Amino acid sequence: MASRCELLLICVFSLLIAFAHSKTLKRDVKALNEIKASLGWRVVYSWVGDDPCGDGDLPPWSGVTCSTQGDYRVVTELEVYAVSIVGPFPIAVTNLLDLTRLDLHNNKLTGPIPPQIGRLKRLKVLYDPILFRVNLALTNLRWNKLQDVIPPEIGELKRLTHLYLSFNSFKGEIPKELAALPELRYLYLQENRLIGRIPAELGTLQNLRHLDVGNNHLVGTIRELIRFDGSFPALRNLYLNNNYLSGGIPAQLSNLTNLEIVYLSYNKFIGNIPFAIAHIPKLTYLYLDHNQFTGRIPDAFYKHPFLKEMYIEGNMFKSGVNPIGTHKVLEVSDADFAV
Numbered sequence: 031m032a033s034r035c036e037l038l039l040i041c042v043f044s045l046l047i048a049f050a051h052s053k054t055l056k057r058d059v060k061a062l063n064e065i066k067a068s069l070g071w072r073v074v075y076s077w078v079g080d081d082p083c084g085d086g087d088l089p090p091w092s093g094v095t096c097s098t099q100g101d102y103r104v105v106t107e108l109e110v111y112a113v114s115i116v117g118p119f120p121i122a123v124t125n126l127l128d129l130t131r132l133d134l135h136n137n138k139l140t141g142p143i144p145p146q147i148g149r150l151k152r153l154k155v156l157y158d159p160i161l162f163r164v165n166l167a168l169t170n171l172r173w174n175k176l177q178d179v180i181p182p183e184i185g186e187l188k189r190l191t192h193l194y195l196s197f198n199s200f201k202g203e204i205p206k207e208l209a210a211l212p213e214l215r216y217l218y219l220q221e222n223r224l225i226g227r228i229p230a231e232l233g234t235l236q237n238l239r240h241l242d243v244g245n246n247h248l249v250g251t252i253r254e255l256i257r258f259d260g261s262f263p264a265l266r267n268l269y270l271n272n273n274y275l276s277g278g279i280p281a282q283l284s285n286l287t288n289l290e291i292v293y294l295s296y297n298k299f300i301g302n303i304p305f306a307i308a309h310i311p312k313l314t315y316l317y318l319d320h321n322q323f324t325g326r327i328p329d330a331f332y333k334h335p336f337l338k339e340m341y342i343e344g345n346m347f348k349s350g351v352n353p354i355g356t357h358k359v360l361e362v363s364d365a366d367f368a369v
Contacts, residue, residue, distance in 0.1 A: 054083040054096065054103040057125060062094065062105065064122035069115055099128070106152075107131040114138060119176065124149050131155055135194070139174040148183030154213070155192035156184070174198050180219075182207040190214055196242070197221040204243070206231045213237060220244040220269065228270075230254060233261030242269035244293065251277035252299075256286070267291040271317065274298060281306040289313055295341070296320045303327050313337055320344035327351050 062082035079088040083096035083103045090096060095107035105126050115137035123132065124146035130153060147156075176198040184193065185207025191214060200222040208217065209231035217232070220242045227250035228243055241262075252275070256262065265286055271293045278301030279294070290312050299321040307313070308330035315338060316331075323345040331340060332354065339355035 052098050052101060052103045054081050054105075057127070058082065058096075058103075058105045061122045061125040062091070065120045066091075068117060068120050068122075069110070095131075097128075104128040107133075109133040110137075112136040116140075119143055121146060126150070128152055130189075135174070137174055139176055141176065142178035143176060143181050143184075145181045145183045147181055148186035150187060152189060153187045154189045156187070156190060156194065176200060178202075180205055180208075180224075184208065185210040188212065191237075192216045194218045195222070199223055201225070203227075204229055204232075204248075208232060209234055211235065215264075216240045218242050220246070222246055224248060226250075228255050230257050230261070233258050235262070237264055238262060239264050239288075240267045241265060242267070244269045244271040244273070246273055248273040248275060250275060252283060253277060253280045256280070256282055262286050264288055266312075267293075269293045270297065271295040272297075276300070278302070279304055279307060283307060284310050287311060290336075291315045293317045294321065299323060301325075303331075305330060307331075308334055311336075314339075316340045318342050318345065322346060324348075 059081060063080065066077050076092040078091075079085045081088070082091045082094045082105060084090040093109040094105055096103045097106050106128055108123065108126065108129060109131070111133050112135070115134070117139065118141035119139050121144050123129070124144060127149060129150050132150070132153060132155070174197075176195070177200065179202035180195060180200050182205040184190070185205065188211065190211050193208070193211075193214060193216070196218040197220070200219075201224065203226035204219060204224055206229035208214070209229060212235070214235055215237050216239060218240075221244070224243070224246040226248065228248055232238065232241065233256055252270075266288050267290060268286075269291070272295065275297040276299065279299065281304040283292075284304070284306035287310060289310050291314060293315070295317045296319070301323065302325035303318070303323060305328045307316075308328050313334060314336050317339075319341045320343065323342075324347065326348050327340075327342070331337060337354055340353055342351060342353050
């Protein structure tokens with residue numbers, strides 16, 4: 031009688047045989063060849079053969095991952111990053127309907143993201159920094175030269191967990207349709223040309239852990255952002271730095287009890303720092319510098335068990351107010367967002 035190990039090997043071998051004899055869906059073959067025709071030599075030289083999932087002795091194309099569905103193979107991941115792709119976002123990508131991960135970061139893509147992006151219903155990650163490999167579907171478009179508005183059709187990608195659109199040239203307002211993404215955990219929109227107010231509807235996202243809208247041209251107040259009851263229940267990291275936000279810090283911000291990083295530097299905030307903020311239980315980094323804050327900082331901040339850094343330079347605090355820790359450029363690695 032065969033052992034469990036032998037049975038497992040037989041199953042794996044059978045799957046490999048089935049994969050080898052499956053045909054790649056014509057729709058995906060056509061789409062990848064259209065993308066191939068539009069890309070530069072740095073990618074094309076490694077894309078040999080007509081079938082992106084491999085054909086005979088030819089391996090799958092570099093950066094292309096396929097899986098078997100019934101009698102066919104489909105493309106589930108496309109990762110073509112840091113290879114100096116020049117030109118508009120390849121619209122043929124939106125024909126890869128089984129795509130779960132899209133990573134085109136650190137290229138020179140221009141123009142808008144087409145509204146057809148809403149067709150990719152299985153996408154989990156729309157990503158553009160170099161991420162470590164985890165079992166995620168990813169859309170990564172960071173570090174390009176993408177322009178125009180962020181298409182509201184992204185709100186149709188209901189499985190999306192990671193959205194990376196930072197370091198581009200997007201303009202217009204942040205679409206409130208992003209609040210229709212129930213699984214969204216990480217939203218990176220920093221270093222663009224976004225204007226207007228941050229939609230308060232984002233606060234209804236029950237799983238959002240990281241919100242970064244720094245280095246844009248956004249206006250409004252924190253009070254407006256958290257105006258809904260129970261806003262941002264899972265939020266750990268809030269980056270609002272380098273915008274034109276105004277008003278004071280409302281005491282209600284302390285209701286976001288999972289906050290660890292609050293980054294408010296280089297805005298137009300005013301007023302005193304509420305005592306209640308010192309009771310956010312896991313607060314670790316608080317950046318208040320280069321605003322118009324006044325008064326004193328409550329002693330409770332200096333007794334907080336987790337607060338490592340509080341940076342206060344460039345305000346109008348009364349004498350005797352001191353920072354906590356040694357300021358450094360706050361960079362959080364991708365590895366910090368693994369779960």
